[in-house]
Amino acid sequence: MTPERLRAIQDALVREFTTDCTLQSCQSTQRADLVYSHVPAAVDATGLAPLAQSDVDARVDAWVWPTPTAYEQGAHQHATAPYRDFIAARFVWQELAGVRIAGLPHTVTPTAVTAADGGAVLVFQPNTDLAAQTIPVTITLPQQLAVAGYPSVRRVCLSVPGQPGNHADLADGVAECSVAYPSPRDRAPLRLLSVMPWFQFELRDGDGTVTERITGDLWRERIGFGTTLVARWRKWLWETTTNTRIGQILRYGGTHYGIQHLGEDGATTVRANYADTLSASRRLVIAGVLGVEGGPNAVASHDGPKLSWGMNQWITPPDSTTGEFAQIVAYIYDFFPAAFDRCFGRYGIGVTFTGRARTWSAAAYRNVGLFRVPCCGPGAAPHSTDVRVALDELRRALGTPAAATQLHATLARGFRLLTRTDTISCAMIYLFFKAGSEPDIQRAQVEWTSFRISAAIARLQAPTHDAALGAFLRSLGSNIDDATRLQKATASINAGRAEGHSYPALNARFNDAGTAAAWRDWATRCDEAGKETVPAAPPAQRRT
């Protein structure tokens, strides 16, 4: 804009607008801010199904919307943007009712409580002056349902879409906090009030002495290859509210440092189970795999800028956001939804995929992706997802006759985990370590491993257990030499025998008698669970 044009505009406005007329009514009309309170768990695709229609009335009728109704009916000034954002936000996060908001100056009622749709309307007196830079508000949370073994501390975030929020951490048993009201001078944006399950991490010496408290955004604080410095070498990572020791920071390649936990405790549990569904041959191979790769709760970030997790040390490969790490998480999401929600979903982690192959492979889920809905944004890399952008995309998707999966894919695209380094934050390391101790997650890992065993031995003629184990490990891309592999596998098998389990000899022929069909065959597993595959099951195998 040239100075000449600015002068011309100035001349025009002086001609057309005087200083005599004032705009009293602009200031005398009440202002009302919309608030949406939520937990970070993403709305599940199945929950979106009745809403993903072109018929707006049907969408509105499917959920209750007391807050937009109150906003529509109020005598205050109305704005479209927060109203639309409120509707879109309900497709992103699960609403949280019963949150009390108090302490904002000049509100018509001193306290607002979020309704069944998670919303509240904050109505301000006429001529309200919110020009102060910082206005603290008091947030009181409803009682939360504790999840056994997990931290019960929480973090509150108050933000406007697209901006970094203001945060407060609540200790165990504390329900009230003070947070700065975001953009107090702006009446246009929706206010997002997020209540997240949170953590506390420390680094300690081997004798338990605390050397460092890890603070900040624990979804961005990474520990691993290429990130962690030598000062943290040999320290142990703890989640302090549950007194959980996660793993030790080890050195790799002389200059890299990261977490390693072999998951031996989880391996013991796996060896002790599944005799009623897996043949002795499969349990032998699995016992060997546990020794070579690790237990179901094994986590490692020291040997590469990614998390390696579980019985097969699943990873996200370089230059990719998919890989088998996403596949196994998709399997848990698909077949063990309650466990998924307990371990991941309530922390905002979600999964998207477009279909299941009929034949198992390490890419059985098509177009798979992991995502995490944050409390606010945009964030700095690697979490550069932007809440503003995601809400806009979702709003556009809502206006079209999209299928539920498309709507969910829009959500997933908006908050997709961008790189493999997203998996080595303190929060992710802890959640996957913790999940690996859950019985359903262990079962999911064993089932997935069993499908891989089936795929590996299918190419062999009358294999021995040793040959089956070797084929299995090569299918994982393991570059370990045969001697070392045999040594580690034998150690785990011997540990199982010492625990009282019986295994056939390594050089004996693989015998699958005793393996349940659904544990051996992926297609059967899908059919029995009523999950569609591509191509579809033959009519005789379809579950009606």
Added chain:
Amino acid sequence: MLRVTQAALAAWREHLHGTYPARLVAFLRQNLPEHDSEDLPERSAEASWRAGVWDLVDEQSVTTYVVLATIHGPRFDEQPWARELLADPRLAPPERIRRVYEVAVRRATVAGTPLAAKERHDP
């Protein structure tokens, strides 16, 4: 001879006030057509409201504020070059926004010259 009474003037002002939003939008469309869009009425109403936060209540001052918000973005008042003047208690509100506009003209004048960096935060 036409006599303008106080009552007639008040009625006229009332009329003018009621039509201000539409006149403002028309003004913006005519003078800043590159910023026209479907949501221009909402953006201009939002900026008008925000002008009130800075005690700008007369049409000319509010329109000046809205023009600057349209050109420099709705949060231009948070930038130091604008905020320091808008918050200056020694000046009457209309004078504050007039000076902010002068700074905007000056910034446009020196843009692309070595003076731009030097004067960037100078109100």
